[in-house]
Amino acid sequence: MIWQSEIETMNPSDLQNLQLERLRTTVARVYHRVPFYRKKLDEMGVKPEGIRGLEDVHKLPFTRKSDLRENYPFGLFAVDRKEVVRIHGSSGTKGKPTVVGYTRNDITHWSEIVARAITIAGGRSGDVFHNAYGYGLFTGGLGLHYGAERLGMSVVPVSGGNTPRQVMILEDFRPRGIAGTPSYVLNIAETMEQMGKDPRQTSLEYGIFGAEPWSEEMRKILEAKFNLRALDIYGLSEVMGPGVGMECFERQEGMHVAEDHFYVEVIHPLTGENLPMGEPGELVFTSLTKEAFPILRYRTGDIAFLYPEPCSCGRTHIRMSRIKGRIDDMVIVRGVNVFPSEIESVVMNHPALSPYYQVEVTRAGTLDEIAVFAEVSDSVFKDQGGFNPESDLFRRVRHELKTALRNTLLISTDVTLLAPNTLPRSTGKATRLVDKRHLYEDSGEGLPV
Ligand code: ADP
Ligand code: ZN
Secondary structure (H helix, E strand, C coil): CCCCHHHHCCCHHHHHHHHHHHHHHHHHHHHHHCHHHHHHHHHCCCCHHHCCCHHHHHHCCCECHHHHHHCCCCCCCCCCHHHCCEEEECCCCCCCCCEEEECHHHHHHHHHHHHHHHHHCCCCCCCEEEECCCCCCCHHHHHHHHHHHHHCCEEECCCCCCHHHHHHHHHHHCCCEEEECHHHHHHHHHHHHHCCCCHHHCCCCEEEEECCCCCHHHHHHHHHHHCCEEEEEEEECCCCEEEEEEECCCCCCCEEECCCCEEEEEECCCCCCECCCCCCEEEEEEECCCCCCCCCCEEEEEEECECCCCCCCCCCCCEECCCCEEHHHCEEECCEEECHHHHHHHHHHCCCEEEEEEEEEEEECCEEEEEEEEEECHHHHHHCCCCCCCCHHHHHHHHHHHHHHHHHHCCCCEEEEECCCCCCCCCCCCCCEEECHHHECCCCCCCEC
16 A cells, blocks of 8 residues: 555645645644744734635745744744653754754654655665664654654664764665665765775665755766665755655656645745746745644745646645755855756766865955865776876866856856865765855955955
């Protein structure tokens, strides 16, 4: 039996009715239990009874990351703290983490959402499942874990890091499925190669990859290295965690949103206006079933679009596209918007480069500048008998990369080639963007202060 196939193939009008009923419950819940929302809704003159149709969602206020920070840690919880059985949070690299909570029912729902997501990716009850997402405050590890258990898998909670041990476990436990950030799973493949092993010989058949932006080129590389099918999973702690969107095994294009639990919108990131289907903008989610931490119109900062046409797999839940990037990671160079994922596509397409890169942003006067750092592949390195940036081959590769970047991004970038194994390897979310703009004063001369 396909897990919860009835909900996944519900006809659209029934699904909308279900969403409306749950939306009304959620709005009433936050109005009566969360002072922050009550104040906002009162200010906007919206009463829970005023939500009559799904289009009334547009009357609701947005919630931003700053609202979570200002109500740190538990100010937005809609239940007594004693009903909260789990607390998660974002990484909080820039100050206090944003904190979210779950009741027992929330954990049950989330586990079912993830069990369904794993099934959508081709996982089955009885599979051994290697979970290389980090365990901890981050939702990835425990989110996938509970879902996999709920499905009836044998979950291996390896978490991220200690890569040689991961290799041993992969070889000995013979999992069918793996989950992790794409950058970390690539790191596992590289470690295997360095140990003289062939990742294609593992038992893996599917990989569930997310928590960071990645490209189609990265998908091809992961699929070729491990001989598996790589699928995209989306989620964020503020909305729930992984499983909010999951790409289907059959189509492998766009992630089905768990619409029975989340209402999705795409808005213009500057004006806040709703955008038509197919147009890229900022994803906004409203939770429909959460008890401890219900959230209205959360502005994710993630850029994607919704597919207007139904999926050939038969599921009726709407599909969101791959995430192009976070608004925070967008760099504006001479009026052109650039996301690291676009640079990734170009780097990963070049046969003489390995799939490792980093983008550095600096400031010259009032203008942002981009520098791309990429590693040459092991085979090029060996052929050349080492790393000589002034050799003809290295010059040619640098020139080709610069040209390809200009053709794709429409701006010129500085390119530096590096020897293999120079850039830091990720064990979780990779750092693609190194922002050095704060080191520069707006002196007009672009000199570091
Ligand atoms: P944070 O990274 O802010 O600490 P989370 O750990 O909750 O918070 O991560 C959620 C964020 O990770 C999303 O908002 C999005 O930017 C990114 N993300 C999650 N899944 C994907 C995915 N499949 N593709 C691209 N980005 C993703
Ligand atoms: Zn599908």
